[in-house]
Amino acid sequence: xxxxxxxxxxxxxxxxxxxxxxxxxxxxxxxxxxxxxxxxxxxxxxxxxxxxxxxxxxxxxxxxxxxxxxxxxxxxxxxxxxxxxxxxxxxxxxxxxxxxxxxxxxxxxxxxxxxxxxxxxxxxxxxxxxxxxxxxxxxxxxxxxxxxxxxxxxxxxxxxxxxxxxxxxxxxxxxxxxxxxxxxxxxxxxxxxxxxxxxxxxxxxxxxxxxxxxxxxxxxxx
Numbered sequence: 081x082x083x084x085x086x087x088x089x090x091x092x093x094x095x096x097x098x099x100x101x102x103x104x105x106x107x108x109x110x111x112x113x114x115x116x117x118x119x120x121x122x123x124x125x126x127x128x129x130x131x132x133x134x135x136x137x138x139x140x141x142x143x144x145x146x147x148x149x150x151x152x153x154x155x156x157x158x159x160x161x162x163x164x165x166x167x168x169x170x171x172x173x174x175x176x177x178x179x180x181x182x183x184x185x186x187x188x189x190x191x192x193x194x195x196x197x198x199x200x201x202x203x204x205x206x207x208x209x210x211x212x213x214x215x216x217x218x219x220x221x222x223x224x225x226x227x228x229x230x231x232x233x234x235x236x237x238x239x240x241x242x243x244x245x246x247x248x249x250x251x252x253x254x255x256x257x258x259x260x261x262x263x264x265x266x267x268x269x270x271x272x273x274x275x276x277x278x279x280x281x282x283x284x285x286x287x288x289x290x291x292x293x294x295x296x297x298x299x300x301x302x
Contacts, residue, residue, distance in 0.1 A: 109174065109182045109202060110146035112214075113249045114138055117289075119256045123264050123299065129158075129219040130299075134244050137213045140205065144183045148172060148202035151245040155197050156220050163215035164203065171201035188248065198242055216245060225301065232302030239295040251290045256297060258283040267298040 114136035122131045143149055153159075162169050177200060179186035191198055205212065220243055225233035237243050246252070258266040262281045266272055272285035287295050 108147045109150050110144035111248050112149050112151050113247050117254045119244055121258045123260050128222045131219045134216040137211050140209055146183050149205050150200050150202040152198045152200055152242050154242050155199050157218040160217040165213050174200040174202045234298055234300045237297045239289050248291050251288055254289050255286045263301055265300050
């Protein structure tokens with residue numbers, strides 16, 4: 081009798097685990113796919129951080145069918161807020177994901193591993209229609225400056241680090257604007273323009289971000 085009860089408990093536990101797994105695989109995610117992203121960067125030297133405001137839009141009809149739509153961002157980012165159509169919207173922090181949770185199947189399984197330095201943030205969008213505008217405000221640490229002289233140095237940020245909310249589906253045009261003192265400037269793959277007014281330097285440029293390639297943004301001081 082005791083053996084029968086033990087086998088019954090084990091059988092019930094097995095069914096529970098199978099049900100849990102089945103329920104998990106019903107979760108339906110898809111990636112956000114902006115065609116353009118606008119980044120505004122501000123260097124805050126005392127805290128050794130760069131403050132980023134990312135703006136992008138998506139057409140609801142262009143998104144794959146899913147319950148939640150997601151973006152990936154480095155775990156080093158300190159999130160201040162998310163806005164959707166100018167309203168504060170807390171995202172869903174998604175973990176323990178597998179490629180099959182996504183529509184279509186997620187093409188970069190290494191990004192879903194626990195040791196990945198990425199967080200997945202997801203949004204419930206069924207109640208939205210037409211053009212959906214996203215704003216994300218956060219900061220990222222400035223790595224150690226690579227010195228070129230006593231006063232001049234630089235740091236680089238690679239798109240492969242997901243330091244901004246990338247389009248992981250198709251190429252995307254990324255506009256970057258650095259607002260800083262005249263002590264800093266920015267370099268991209270394309271020519272940047274520099275304007276100065278009242279002690280503020282504005283450096284602007286853009287690059288084409290492809291999911292399968294790496295793009296480097298370089299900030300120079302001195």
